[in-house]
Amino acid sequence: MTRFPDHAGVIDAARSIAAILPPTPLLPAEIGGTVCWVKAENLQPIGAFKIRGGWWRLSNLTPEERRAGVVAVSSGNHAQGVAWAARRLGIAATIVMPRDAPEVKLASTRALGAEVVLYDRPGEDRDAVAARLIAERGGVLVHAFGDPWVIEGQGSAGIEAAAQLGRAPTRIIACCGGGGLAAGLALACPDSAIHLVEPEGWDMVGQALAAGEIVHAGPDAPRTICDALQPTATKPINLNVLSGRAEPGVTVTDAEVRHAQRWAFAHLQLVIEPGGAAALAAALAGNVPLDEGTVIMVTGGNADPAAYARTLSHAD
Amino acid sequence: MTRFPDHAGVIDAARSIAAILPPTPLLPAEIGGTVCWVKAENLQPIGAFKIRGGWWRLSNLTPEERRAGVVAVSSGNHAQGVAWAARRLGIAATIVMPRDAPEVKLASTRALGAEVVLYDRPGEDRDAVAARLIAERGGVLVHAFGDPWVIEGQGSAGIEAAAQLGRAPTRIIACCGGGGLAAGLALACPDSAIHLVEPEGWDMVGQALAAGEIVHAGPDAPRTICDALQPTATKPINLNVLSGRAEPGVTVTDAEVRHAQRWAFAHLQLVIEPGGAAALAAALAGNVPLDEGTVIMVTGGNADPAAYARTLSHAD
Secondary structure, three states: OOOOOOHHHHHHHHHHHHOOOOOOOEEEEEEOOEEEEEEEHHHOOOOEOOHHHHHHHHOOOOHHHHHHOEEEEOOOHHHHHHHHHHHHHOOOEEEEEEOOOOHHHHHHHHHOOOEEEEEOOOOOOHHHHHHHHHHHHOOEEEOOOOOHHHHHHHHHHHHHHHHHHOOOOOEEEEEOOOOHHHHHHHHHOOOOEEEEEEEOOOOHHHHHHHHOOOOOOOOOOOOOOOHHHOOOOOOHHHHHHHOOOEOOOEEEOHHHHHHHHHHHHHHOOEOOOOHHHHHHHHHHOOOOOOOOOEEEEEOEOOOOHHHHHHHHOOOO | OOOOOOHHHHHHHHHHHHOOOOOOOEEEEEEOOEEEEEEEHHHOOOOEOHHHHHHHHHOOOOHHHHHHOEEEEOOOHHHHHHHHHHHHHOOOEEEEEEOOOOHHHHHHHHHOOOEEEEEOOOOOOHHHHHHHHHHHHOOEEEOOOOOHHHHHHHHHHHHHHHHHHOOOOOEEEEEOOOOHHHHHHHHHOOOOEEEEEEEOOOOHHHHHHHHOOOOOOOOOOOOOOOHHHOOOOOOHHHHHHHOOOEOOOEEEOHHHHHHHHHHHHHHOOEOOOOHHHHHHHHHHOOOOOOOOOEEEEEOEOOOOHHHHHHHHOOOO
């Protein structure tokens, strides 16, 4: 019943995305004497790689599904990815977002023409909110990571990076929320090692890979500044793609993430939001082996200005 | 005696630079409903476009000149451009920098292997310091803007932008210190209007264009946050290229520059230093006409973290 994502699908997604978006730059970055490559997906029009999955999913809707519109659940970047694709394709979009999502992400999603429905992160089940909306109004759910087209769309970043590098990366380091990007990259680059980086205490994908089954975040999961990397569990489709394929998961602390944000400011002139800096944080912290074929995914730059200013000032 | 820069020289420079550096991205930016194009030169390896002029000048030295080494005078970005090219070409570089240059620019220049000689900005004549060094030790002066190769090298950014746009820009908006970039762009894109943007009170090129002769900054010139845009006068070579070619000069205030830095943070995910944001500031302030063939040069991103944090927090 469920369509399974595959390498050919990622290639098709990359071709479709190349027709509407120029490649994001692959920038050299010297870390501990090794020149690695930063894939600057924060420079996408919505400030995050999520535009890829949103585009590929929505452009594969049937005419009937397009008329029904789409519903998505997101802390912010997937919201903007879906809203951007919906506007371009003339599809109505409703996005369920946590009330505590960064203001910049709420405002941008609305500016793209989507209707935003808020929920309370700790109290309400966001999937239930979305299901209720769909029962009431109809519409197709575009899951942020547990969807074959979304996975293929995100994977297109790997196809692009390999083309820019001139060869398959030896390894790709990617931040990981639910595992959509990581699964897509694993399918895109079958010969590259895939390293997932999750915030400390939110390593649901790393734990699931180790356990061989889905692991849920407990109610006592710690706070993290990586607002984009807090899904409470991965999905079977992501675990299926990643099992036996990804390297053991790696975690990073808030302090390591902030250091990476400052490093990118000083060395790359890039604004990176906390979640988008997780892979770079792991590379800088020495948590992942590096070589000259290493691609580090910098996935988003929709940072809250006040929080970013505090990070630059070492004030938190 | 003096070689005069020309379009063919800019084309040659662009070819030489394309062999060592990938093009910087040309990013769409919607300003007041018009989609313009931002040339993100802050993403160069040294964080500024000055790598272009440094490379083209140094790679045109004779073998004897290479052995003698180079001397440059710079508040920071030209310093890094020359140091980067010198390291790559195996040439000794000495850079005369103001003692109050941003710490990040001093440190980066030293990290590239150049010897830094400091001078006091108000008290000492930096050109005299450089002349004394050359008299003592020998070496070739690489002027930051009044040099034919430097002008051609900077102009290569215009060739790149036109190729990325697919046609000649209708207009190019560029920040202007001594006029090296502006002159290079004028030669690169003979069919494009060239708009120079200078900090309020430091519009020595705009004033020189209006007067038809070189104008010097007085001792009472106001403070500006654009540390990279404070040469006290343009040079004849720059004025010759720009006379009758550039549009009337435009100025921007510190407040307009800070607004542009914040706008780029939120909309482009780019870190821009004050001087590098001047052209964008003029575009956002409505000081320059905009259309869909407009290229806005974002020229540097070597921002001081504390100052940038204050700008983001509206604290200055």
